[in-house]
Amino acid sequence: MEFTFYCKPFEELNNFEVYHLLALRQLVFAVEQQCIYLDPDGKDLNAYHVLGYDTEGKLIACARLLHDPKWPGYASFGRIISHPNVRGKxxxxxxxxxxxxxxxxxxxxxxxxxxxxxxxxxxxxxxxFQRIGAEYLEDGIPHCDMVKVNSLPTAG
Known part of the structure; x- marks a missing residue:
């Protein structure tokens, strides 16, 4: 399967991109994982958003890249998901x-x-990435913190 990815700051997303981005996040987090929380948490406004599309132009994946205030001195990403229909592909x-x-x-x-x-x-x-610290629950799902040195991937 072929995918095309884009990365844009929030202010460059159009209404349709925001709508489909939030719909995909709700499909995965609220419906599939049954995590009920307010997804628009204010962090989207100062983040870059990765949008992944299939060959038919459907949004099939997304992620949010940012400086998260809970981790000063680190860059971060989250809300990284793929649509259930494209998993394993x-x-x-x-x-x-x-x-x-x-x-x-x-x-x-x-x-x-x-x-x-x-x-x-x-x-x-x-x-x-390397795991740091103990496992913890977030929205009832086991999580752990991970860190990585940030550099461009090398061919190998």
Missing amino acids: GAGRALLNFVMVQMATLFPNEPIRIGAQSYLLQYYQAVG
């Missing part, structure tokens, strides 16, 4: 690879810290 890996290039471009040489769902540890370890 390479969308998640393609999204993470694109996110890593964008992080190195937007936040050069800044370490990255994320709060990862625990079942995704290996997914993030594959691109150089």
Whole structure:
């Protein structure tokens, strides 16, 4: 399957992009994972947003890149998801690879810290993240913090 990714600051997103972005996040977080919380938390306004599309122009993946106030001195990303219909087809890996290039471009040489769902540890370890600290619950789902040195990926 083929995917196309874009990265834009919030103020450059159009109404349709914002609508589809929030709809995808609600599909995954509220409906699928049953995490009931106010998704528009104010952080979107100062973040960059990665939007991934399939060949038919449907939004199939997204992520939010930012400086999260809870982790001073780190760049971060979150709200990273792929649509249930494209899981197992390479969308998640393609999204993470694109996110890593964008992080190195937007936040050069800044370490990255994320709060990862625990079942995704290996997914993030594959691109150089290391677990730090103990596991904790967030919205009833086990998470752990992870960090990574931020640099452009090398061919290998």
